[in-house]
Amino acid sequence: MWEGLGSLLLCLLMVSSAPGPPPRRPARELDATPRTTIPYEELSEARHFGGRAHNYSTLLLEEASGRLLVGARGALFSLNAQDIGDGTHREIRWEASPETQSECVRKGRNNQTECFNHVRFLQRLNATHLYACGTHAFQPLCAAIDSEAFTLPRSFEEGKEKCPYDPARGYTGLIIDGGLYTATRYEFRSIPDIRRSRHPRSLRTEESPLHWLNDAEFVFSVLIRESEASTVGDDDKVYYFFTERATEEGSGFSQSRGHRVARVARVCKGDLGGKKILQKKWTSFLKARLACHVPLYETLRSVCSLDGGAWAHTRFYAAFSLAAQWRTLEASAICRYDLSDIQASFSGPYMEYLDGTRRWGRYDGAVPEPRPGSCITDGLRRRGYNSSQDLPSPVLDFVKLHPLMARGVGPARGRPLLLKRNARYTRLVGTPVTVPAGPTYDVLFLGTVDGWIHKAVVLGLGMHIIEEAQAFLEPQPVESLVISAAQHSLYVGAPGGVVQMPLSRCSRYSSCYDCILARDPYCGWDPRGRGCREAAVAPNRTALIQDMERGNRGCEGGADTGPHLPPRNRSVLRGDDVLLPCDQPSNLARASWLLNGSRVLMDGRDGYRVGVDGLLVMDTRPEQSGHYSCYAEENGLRTLLASYGLTVQPILSAPALAPGPPPPSHGAHLSPDVRLLYVLIIAALGGLCLVLASMLLYVVCLRGSGRRRTYSLARGTGRAGGSAVQLQTVSGQCPGDEDEGEEGTDRAGGPEGGGLLIIPGEGTPAPPPPPPAAPRAELSNGVGALPSRLRRMNGNSYVLLQQSENRAPTLPCSFTEELSRILEKRKHTQLVERLDESSV
Incomplete structure (x- = not known):
C-alpha cells in the first residue's frame, strides 16, 4: 500500500515540477462527449470492402486516378475510390511460400500471426510504378509494381534494410525524390x-x-519543404515522431529512468554523412522530448500534419494514451504542436550523456561552429561548407555525443485540446475546412481501439466532438485513416476490412437549431430551402447559417427552428403509471418537461420521474391531466421534441342494485307440499350440475392429454399456426423483454397497448381476428414502449405473465422498483450537468 501511495505522490510531484505552461484547466473541462451517436445499423451511407485477406492496415489514396490502394496480409488491392464496395476491385496475391513459412516457425515465430507476408509499405515510386514492402514471414521483400498492369514483378528486392521483420513493430516510411526514408526496428x-x-x-x-535511439517505436514521418522561398537557402527536412525509453535527469526526470516518452526528431534531406567521422551516418540528426499533459505517463499513438498554406505554418496533431502504468485508468489526450516551437527546441541548448550517472544531463559547455546538427545553408556555403562532408571534426564529434536537446516541445498554448476518458485513440487524421463566413477550422477524425470514429472540430483552446460513428460491427482497432477531398470520404482500415464513410451527414440535422448546434464546418442551414446543406456544394454558400464559435446563434427571426408537433393523446385510469416517451437526439441535451406550458416538472417530485426515455407519471391523479411538452435544452437553446395530451379518468364505482321485493316475513309459513317441491327441484338441479361438471372435466382432460399449449406475451400479430385470444391490460416494464410500439397500439387486433396472447402450439391456423374499430383516443399509458412484459393486477401489484413448457413461471416483479432503478441509473449516468461519456 505504501509503495502505491509513494508512486502516486511521486507522480503528482513530477506533474507539478515538470517545466511547461501555467496551471492547466481541470480535466473535466477538457473532456468532451460526442454530441450524437451513430450505431453501425444507421450508417446507411457507408461502403464496405473485405476480401479473403486480413489486416487491411496500409492505405494509399491516389486522387488523380480515383483509386484507393490497400496493402493487407498476403494481398494488395486496387479499389474504386468513389465506391470501394462496387465489386470492380483488382487484386494481387502476395503470399509467403510454404518453405519460408516453415523456416519462420523454426525460428520460434507464431505461425498464426507472424509467419505471413504483411504489406507494411505502399507508396508511389514514379509515374509508372508503385513500391511495396512486406514482412514476408520474417524475410522482408520489396517490389516495384506496374501500377497500370497491377501485377507483381518477376524479381524482388531485399527488404531487410527497408522493412521491419515483425509485423507488430512501429513503422513509418516516405519516398522522397526517389530515395526511401524509413524508420523501424530492422533485422x-x-x-x-x-x-x-x-x-x-x-x-x-x-x-x-x-x-541515438533507445528502444524506439516509430509512429509518423513527414517531409517539410523548408527550402521553398527560403531566404537563407535552407534544406528540406524530414521529421519523425516516436516513443523511446528516457534516461534524462533534471526537473521532472530525476526518477524517470526506464519510462517511455514521446520524441520528435529531424534529419536534413541533403545530408551526405561525414567524411571521416560519422561515415554513412546522419550528421543532422537531433531529437527533443514531446510533452502533452502528464510527462512520462503518456504514450504517443498517432500523429498527423496539416499544411497552413506555407511550410512555416505547418501544425501537428498528436494522440496520446495516458497512464498505462495506472491499470485502472484509460484515457486519451490530443495535443497540437506548431513547427515554430519544434524549430525553437532544435535551436536551443543540448543534453550530454553523463557516464557517472549513466543518464542525460544539460550541457553547459562551449558549442563549436558551425552549429552542430544544422543543415547546409547559403551562409555555410559562402564559408566553404558545401556539404555535410565538409564539416570539421569537432562539429561531427559534438553531434555524435549530443543528439538530444535540453528544451522539450510543449503543446500549443500550453495545454492539451482534449482529454478523453474511457477511450483509446489509435489513429487520427485531419484536414482544414474553410466555412462560408471565411475562417478555417481544423477537422479531425479519430479512430478508437474498438472500431469507432470520432469526428471533432478544433475551436479555440479545445475540441468539440461532433459525432461518434461505429465503423465496424465487431470491435477492432482502427489501423489507418485517409481523407479524400475529391470523394468527400474518409477511408478506414482495420483488421477486418476497409470502410468508406462520408465526411459529413448534413441531412441528419432536421432543424435550424439542430444544424447550428452540431457546429460542423461542412454544414450550414439554408433559410430558403429550409434544410441543412453541404456548404461546399450549396448554390449560395454565403446565405448559409453557421455559428462555429458559440453554436447557438443565427436561427432567430423566422428561421425554421424545429418541427411543429401536434399533441398525442393519452388516456389512463386513476392510479395507473404512464410513460410519455421523449428521445433526446443529442447526448449533450437535457430533457425539460412543462405541464400546460408553464409548470416545470422536477425529477422525483409530485410523482414525476424524468429520464432519458421520457417522463414517468406515477400513481396518476385527475389534477395531473393536461398538456405535457418535452424540450431538449442544449447550449442555451430549447427545442420541442414531443407533445402529449394526458387525461386521467376516474375509476367508475359499481352501480347500485335496484330495489327488489321485500324478504319474506318470519311469520310467513310454507305448506309441507311446497317445501317438498323446493327440495326436489334443488336436488334435480344439483344432480344435473354434477353430471355436466363431470362431462366438462372429462373433455378437458381428454384434450389436454393430446397436446400442450404455450402461453406467452407478444407485441405483434398472432403467429402462424395458432389462434390468438387477447386479454386487454395496462402495460409495464421488467428487464429482458422486447420493446413495444411507441404509440401503444396493439398490432394483434386491439386498440390498446400490450396484451396477453394465448397461442396454441399446434393445430390448424385460426382465421385472423377482425380489424379493430378506430379508438376515440390512445388508451395507453405509454409504458409499453419500454422493453417489458409486465401486467398490472389488482390495483398496485405487478405480475409477469409469461409461461412456457420449458421453464418455470416467473416470479412476480415490481414495476415501480424496477423502472425506478433503471431510470435512476440512467439519470445519474447521462442527465448530469457535465456529461462524461455518451451512451453507446
Missing part, C-alpha cells in the same frame, strides 16, 4: 534505426559509443 535482432536507402548516399543513425 532479426530488432534494433531501431532511421535509414535512407535507394539513394546514392545511404545513411543510418549512430550506435556507438551510445545509441
